[in-house]
Amino acid sequence: MPRSLVIDPVTRIEGHSRITLQLDDAGEVTDAHFAVTQFRGFEKLCQGRPFAEMPSLMARICGICPVSHLIASSKACDGILAVKPPKTGEDLRRLMNLAQIVQSNALSLFHLSSPDLLFGFDADPATRNIVGVAQLNPQLAKDGIYLRKFGQHTIFLLGGKRIHPSWIVPGGVDAPLTADKRDEILAMIPEAYAAIERAMTWYIGNLMSFVEETDVFGSFPSAFMAMVDDKGNVEHYDGRLRVVDADRNLLMEFDGEDYAAHIGETVDDRSFLKPTYLTAFGPEEGVYRVGTLARAIVGNAFGTKRADEALGIFRERFGIAPSSSFHYHYTRLIDVLFCIERMEEHLLQDDILSTRVSAKAEVNNNVGIGVSEAPRGTLIHHYVVDDDGIIQTANLVIATGHNAAAMNRSVRQVAQRYVHGEHISEGMLNRVEAVIRCYDPCLSCSTHAMGQMPLHLQLLRPDGSVVDEVRR
Amino acid sequence: MSTAGPLVICYGNDLRGDDGVGPVAAAAMAADVRFADVTVLSAHQLTPELADDVAGASRLVVVDAICDDNPPGTVNVTPIAAETGDSSLTHHVSPGTLLGLVQVLHGSTPAATAVTVSVADLDDDGLTPGVAAAVPHVLDVVAGLVLSGVGVSGA
Numbered sequence: 001m002p003r004s005l006v007i008d009p010v011t012r013i014e015g016h017s018r019i020t021l022q023l024d025d026a027g028e029v030t031d032a033h034f035a036v037t038q039f040r041g042f043e044k045l046c047q048g049r050p051f052a053e054m055p056s057l058m059a060r061i062c063g064i065c066p067v068s069h070l071i072a073s074s075k076a077c078d079g080i081l082a083v084k085p086p087k088t089g090e091d092l093r094r095l096m097n098l099a100q101i102v103q104s105n106a107l108s109l110f111h112l113s114s115p116d117l118l119f120g121f122d123a124d125p126a127t128r129n130i131v132g133v134a135q136l137n138p139q140l141a142k143d144g145i146y147l148r149k150f151g152q153h154t155i156f157l158l159g160g161k162r163i164h165p166s167w168i169v170p171g172g173v174d175a176p177l178t179a180d181k182r183d184e185i186l187a188m189i190p191e192a193y194a195a196i197e198r199a200m201t202w203y204i205g206n207l208m209s210f211v212e213e214t215d216v217f218g219s220f221p222s223a224f225m226a227m228v229d230d231k232g233n234v235e236h237y238d239g240r241l242r243v244v245d246a247d248r249n250l251l252m253e254f255d256g257e258d259y260a261a262h263i264g265e266t267v268d269d270r271s272f273l274k275p276t277y278l279t280a281f282g283p284e285e286g287v288y289r290v291g292t293l294a295r296a297i298v299g300n301a302f303g304t305k306r307a308d309e310a311l312g313i314f315r316e317r318f319g320i321a322p323s324s325s326f327h328y329h330y331t332r333l334i335d336v337l338f339c340i341e342r343m344e345e346h347l348l349q350d351d352i353l354s355t356r357v358s359a360k361a362e363v364n365n366n367v368g369i370g371v372s373e374a375p376r377g378t379l380i381h382h383y384v385v386d387d388d389g390i391i392q393t394a395n396l397v398i399a400t401g402h403n404a405a406a407m408n409r410s411v412r413q414v415a416q417r418y419v420h421g422e423h424i425s426e427g428m429l430n431r432v433e434a435v436i437r438c439y440d441p442c443l444s445c446s447t448h449a450m451g452q453m454p455l456h457l458q459l460l461r462p463d464g465s466v467v468d469e470v471r472r
Numbered sequence: 473m474s475t476a477g478p479l480v481i482c483y484g485n486d487l488r489g490d491d492g493v494g495p496v497a498a499a500a501m502a503a504d505v506r507f508a509d510v511t512v513l514s515a516h517q518l519t520p521e522l523a524d525d526v527a528g529a530s531r532l533v534v535v536d537a538i539c540d541d542n543p544p545g546t547v548n549v550t551p552i553a554a555e556t557g558d559s560s561l562t563h564h565v566s567p568g569t570l571l572g573l574v575q576v577l578h579g580s581t582p583a584a585t586a587v588t589v590s591v592a593d594l595d596d597d598g599l600t601p602g603v604a605a606a607v608p609h610v611l612d613v614v615a616g617l618v619l620s621g622v623g624v625s626g627a
Contacts, residue, residue, distance in 0.1 A: 060487065107519075107520075111520050129569075130520055130565065130569070130573060131555070131556045131569060131572045131573055131576055132556075134573055134576040134577050135556075135576050138576070138577055141520075141573070141576075141577060142577060144520070145520055145521045145523055145524060145577075146521075148519065148520065148521035149521040149524065152521060164516075
């Protein structure tokens with residue numbers, strides 16, 4: 001009789017979740033399900049609010065990627081106003097978005113995943129943590145800390161707050177950049193380059209330690225989606241959404257405003273997270289991935305010198321469309337490198353200190369759709385307002401929702417490889433969790449993280465009684 | 473940013489009722505002349521990159537809300553010990569883990585104390601009356617810790 005293995009909650013991701021593994025009579029995994037167990041309800045509470053409140057309200061969705069929500073929300077509001085921000089206003093938005101991607105990707109790789117990568121997946125969890133990383137590889141820990149500080153301090157200099165800045169507003173940004181702040185950010189960039197390049201060297205040097213994980217951590221054919229610019233290169237702020245198949249053949253390319261014609265959302269009775277799919281292929285066949293791996297596959301190039309060199313090395317080693325989600329880690333590093341380069345480019349522009357940074361207007365459209373690339377992938381905010389600008393409906397399509405179906409497949413693949421019988425080992429447990437961490441899911445963005453729960457995994461008999469249990 | 477003097481990190485979520493007592497205390501310290509030479513940070517949560525700031529400080533005090541059985545507004549003073557094993561971290565770290573990170577990366581840590589305020593409600597906006605009334609005492613306690621180096625017992 002089929003039995004279930006439940007991992008509840010999953011640790012070292014943002015938010016709370018549960019993994020359920022379905023076992024057959026022989027104790028082998030037949031299916032897996034990743035569920036988000038928190039209720040959020042942001043789409044509902046937006047209703048009845050003035051649209052101009054949306055950016056600051058949406059930023060409260062998450063303490064890790066508030067800037068992503070500010071960007072997508074403000075772009076949706078731009079659509080309602082029917083305005084395009086002045087060039088400097090857009091460039092300053094880009095600058096803050098890039099800074100946030102640096103700090104968020106650094107957090108994911110250095111603080112959450114590097115313990116696994118440094119100590120191995122079977123290591124004692126008492127040492128497999130950020131303090132253990134600092135003991136074994138102090139430079140790696142320092143580089144992670146520096147990149148986090150670089151991103152966070154840039155956000156602070158631009159927006160006046162490190163978390164939940166309200167500087168990005170409908171029509172542009174609230175205040176121009178000053179010369180002293182520009183110079184302060186520029187002064188941090190050389191060490192940011194040094195830190196990410198040291199980390200990349202370390203990561204590449206350790207790749208051979210994870211050949212097995214690379215083979216089974218979400219290694220399956222799927223489509224990939226990311227934003228591209230008019231040259232088909234990686235773009236994080238404004239461009240068209242491109243979808244390629246597992247061999248990197250173009251499936252479709254469309255404006256973000258047309259997302260609903262190409263992306264469907266499903267309701268999962270067991271989870272508060274709504275998985276998405278490509279409507280042209282249906283929920284089963286329309287699985288796709290977003291985020292750093294997708295950006296590295298979908299884009300023709302990054303369009304900056306250092307990142308393109310790094311991308312060339314990556315593609316030379318793994319091909320133009322590697323299927324393993326383990327490569328989210330590698331591509332996260334390239335993404336950071338690219339963001340630093342783009343930040344430097346923007347800061348060196350002559351007009352970056354222009355004081356014309358916002359456009360003003362009244363409500364001119366009843367619908368606004370804003371799309372951007374968040375650290376974890378494509379983010380869509382879709383608002384409908386009445387003639388007074390009061391929100392009637394809001395739909396938020398989050399990167400973790402895009403990746404939900406792929407995460408389920410990844411968990412199943414890993415579980416089928418490592419989970420056998422009725423005993424739960426630490427290595428087994430951690431690998432099942434670690435494949436989820438490859439995607440760096442931000443469950444706060446689909447629910448809301450509050451507090452912290454210990455790890456709790458249960459192996460249940462068909463009658464629901466516990467045959468094995470792990471807490472940490 | 474680094475500081476050679478005392479460092480106070482007040483943290484919490486000001487949208488979660490009494491959890492915002494840290495940020496409220498930080499705002500009050502900004503207007504209090506006793507903290508003119510003290511670096512006061514207001515944060516949502518403790519994160520690893522604060523390690524550099526802590527390493528450069530002569531003394532560390534963190535101010536946070538706490539859920540316990542004490543009457544709301546009780547101010548608790550607890551020394552912080554460096555911890556080396558925190559396997560269940562998410563995007564934030566505990567005060568002990570932060571101090572452990574500083575110990576490992578910089579070889580030593582400043583004397584560190586947690587000043588926590590027992591809470592009544594974490595759902596509504598703003599502080600409950602008992603917690604709000606405790607804020608001046610929080611400032612007195614923290615001032616005592618960072619300015620004289622002598623702890624002040626909690627109320």
